[in-house]
């Protein structure tokens with residue numbers, strides 16, 4: 001039985017056209033029948049609400065951390081809104097920071113903006129597909145004294161990572177690969193399975209459901 005907060009989040013995401021069905025090319029090159037675009041939460045109210053969804057799920061996860069970090073670009077408004085929501089709605093005032101994709105060579109210089117990287121950082125991003133973005137963040141953190149406490153995304157697409165299949169013939173999920181290589185928890189507000197369950201509860205969504213099933217057979221992993 002899908003939890004109510006997941007349904008609320010999916011309805012909110014579709015209303016804001018963050019969750020779309022169609023044909024989309026992903027960073028990994030995979031052609032997907034659905035796409036989550038966090039860039040469409042582009043009003044003050046929508047971003048504030050999105051931040052609250054993350055903050056509630058982060059607090060419920062029990063992950064311990066000292067600061068928040070959002071990978072450029074979409075992670076930047078996300079981490080800001082999560083920091084505000086944690087402070088305003090949970091009384092938790094965390095330092096937050098993000099990276100520049102292009103290193104700045106004048107003024108203050110460098111790739112980091114915001115709080116200095118110290119202690120254990122919780123990484124905030126929108127989606128994990130093949131795990132490339134998170135591996136890039138891990139490489140940045142390897143240049144610092146800070147560590148990664150965990151990763152929190154809105155959507156776990158529950159797809160195969162980049163590694164070879166294991167002995168039982170199944171590839172590991174991207175999230176499993178990230179969890180294994182970084183040794184930290186990776187959590188999401190919703191997963192692909194939640195989207196499928198949510199489509200099943202609505203009339204006239206058989207075509208979208210069928211496209212999701214076909215994609216899952218090709219790139220999906222059964223567990224989360």
Ligand SMILES: O=P(O)(O)OC[C@H]1O[C@H](OP(=O)(O)OP(=O)(O)O)[C@H](O)[C@@H]1O
Nearest residue numbers: 027072073074127128129130131132133
């Ligand atoms: O798990 P992965 O296969 O890496 O895919 C997911 C990543 O891809 C997108 O970022 P991208 O770097 O494309 O763009 P952005 O600048 O819009 O954040 C998305 O925001 C995730 O960070």
Ligand SMILES: O=C(O)c1cc(=O)[nH]c(=O)[nH]1
Nearest residue numbers: 026027035036037127129
């Ligand atoms: O894998 C990606 O590139 C990707 C998938 C998705 O659903 N949303 C997104 O922004 N990127």
